[in-house]
Amino acid sequence: MLLFISKRVGIGLGLIFVVLTLIFLAIHAVPGDPAAVLASGGSSGTASPEAVEHMREVLGLNQPLSTQYLDYLRGFVTGNLGTSFRDGQPVLATILGRLPNTLELVLIACVLGSLVGVGFGALAGRFGGWIDSFVSGYSSLAISIPIYVLGTVFILIFALNLGWLPAGGYVSWQEDPIGHLRMLILPSIALSIGLSGVAARMARASVIETNRMDWVRTAKSWGLDSARVFRRHVLRNSLTPVITAIGLEVGIMLGATVLAERIFNYPGLSALLIDAVLNRDYPVVQGIVILISVLFISINIVVDLVYRVLDPRVK
Template identity: 60%
Template sequence: MGAVLVFLVLTLIFSAIRLIPGDPVELLLSSGNTSASPEVVEQMREQLGLNGSLPVQYWNFLTGILTGDLGESIRTGDAVSESIAQRLPRTLELVIFATVISMLVGIPLGAWAAARGGFVDSAATVLTSLGVALPVYVLGTLLILVFSLTLGWLPAGGFTTWQQNPGRHFQLLILPAIALSLGFTAIIARMTRSAVLETMGQDWVRTATAFGHGPLKVFRRHVLRNSLTPVTTVIGLGFGTLLGSTVLVERVFNYPGLSSLLVESVSNRDYAVVQGIVIIIALLFILINIVVDIVYGLLDPRVRQ
């Protein structure tokens, strides 16, 4: 099933890229109001493999994917795989950091709100609603204004590799990760709250309480663990969504990740780079869903059966 899904995704990516208006070769060779000659355009199309029929291009596209060859950039001539290999770890690091923050804050917050109820539940509901409603670019701008320009605690943006300066690398990662994680934290908290409230009303929870187990033990072993299955689904899907949300965060904080490269490539009609990036993101999303299914089995033995 996973192989079929990958094949369908590759086919959709190939078709969608070819439906984008405009000729990338003519756009590349044009300078101001001057257009390149038809001979030069045809020569460039042949060089890039765009002069063949769509079936031929599709076959070359699939065979290239299978051999690990994602083509070359129309603009720079660099191998797409090398460009992605350079940018992808930066974006993954940002997304993983933001996901960890969201889990460490969202799950305890949602569980606490459901367990305590009353004012705590109402306050958590208001906070999570604000977190979902606040756009990431607005939050990013506020974080820069407060923590960089006003307090001077953290840098406003940029990037430094871990090898060059580990401390500076971590500092430059904090604000983008917080901006990216706020909305995801609110979603996880709300899902955890709903799942915990539903689980607390189940028969096995009342049975465990009747057997004399302490409230904390019942909550930890019988309520929270059984509530994590839907939360795991949200985390898995949200991780893939964060890969797309990094576009705005990378722009606001001048973070040179994969999403920035995608935006630049779309603007330049760079087919090969756009294809390569979208393929990698789609494959990561499929891989995340497989990992989520495995985690299901760890959390709920009934899934393994």
Template identity: 50%
Template structure:
């Protein structure tokens, strides 16, 4: 097991290095002068003196190998540069906003899993029945409904009509825990809808598959009732693909909560990325892309480790 974890960790570190290097290369493969592109406004050409000053500030006059080493060293030390807009350290801005986005994703994943796994198992046990058909219909609707539509409808019903929850905004947990949780419910629920559908469908498919395994038939032949069979033999083995797809979906959500943060005025990382792109703030965009990519890589590492703990046979592949 330890050899497997060490192997997967080395792979994750290699992927992080690859992502950082690719970001650097792609920025230098883009046609044109980055400094000139940043300073130009529409059809108006940038001032040559300002372009030269910005090139010096960005280190673009240094040899390519030195730029790469500076870029890599900055990532390793947590120095992602300073914003062109306000001169604030990019790493500090990301550290401020990232927990807010992760909070929405974490709450949405927890909610989707708590509902999706039991309902998916229930649908699998009663495959072909009315409950299975209803859950399949609801999951199809959830998957096909855009998240901004879900968010808008949730605001209309729960904030404006029923007035149970606030329509949007942000208050830190330390300032007002109750209000913070109230503001979190709607954005987390909007994100959870599509994830719930994915988890429900995956759970249903994997549970149906596991129910046909020989060891489940043997357990039935021994006279075990349905509940112990599901608890001891079915659910645990069915959770490996469910956990894998959930981890992938969480990684996608890290950079895909832009509309949710916009609809609910939640100041997270995705909204920060949009504003950075709109302002053509090069250090901010690069820093956010690198952080999101690293989170995706390490999230997949965590999924691999948990899968190996659930099924030790997985670790034997690379150990």
């Protein structure tokens, strides 16, 4: 088990290094000079050459590319992701101020989507019939409807017409716990719909395939209770591919929060990313992309470990 974990962590560290390098190259390949933009107060081309050169020196852009790359890697290892061009605040502190909001939204959406999807898929795979038809139709709709459509429909129905829930916004847990939870309901459900559709489809197919195995038929032929056989033998062995799919979808969900946070005016990490892109705040953009990439890789490592626990035959 220790060797399995070491290999997965080693692969994850290698992927993080590749991602860091690609992000560095992509940022430096973007057209335009951030020093000229900052020196001109946002209007590129109006600053004097002396002001632009001074700004390049302040930002460290006058250093050789190799030196900038090594400083960039050293900053990542030490937790120093640079300083925001816009407000002069440390990038890591700015990101960490928004990260809990996004993680809370993604975690709730992941739990809701996984429970609904696996539950629906397991029922469809076990009983078939009209339940199977219903789940198949639901999963197709859940996967195909974009989140911005779902979010808009939810706001129109539950916020504007019925008035049951707020249309968006944010209030801290310490200030108003009930209001905090009410404002999370619509965005978390909208974000979880797509995941539930993928999980339901995967769980259904996996349960049907596992039900056809010889050892399942043998267990039933011994007179064991069908519900017990399903819980202890079919469902557990059906979860391994579902866990893999959910892990990938959670990583994708980190990117999908861009639309969800915009639609519901939720102050998360993705909203900060959009603002940073619009303001050409490259250190913040770079820091957010790095953090999301590290989270995505870490989630996949955890999924591999869970996969190993569910199925000890995996090596």
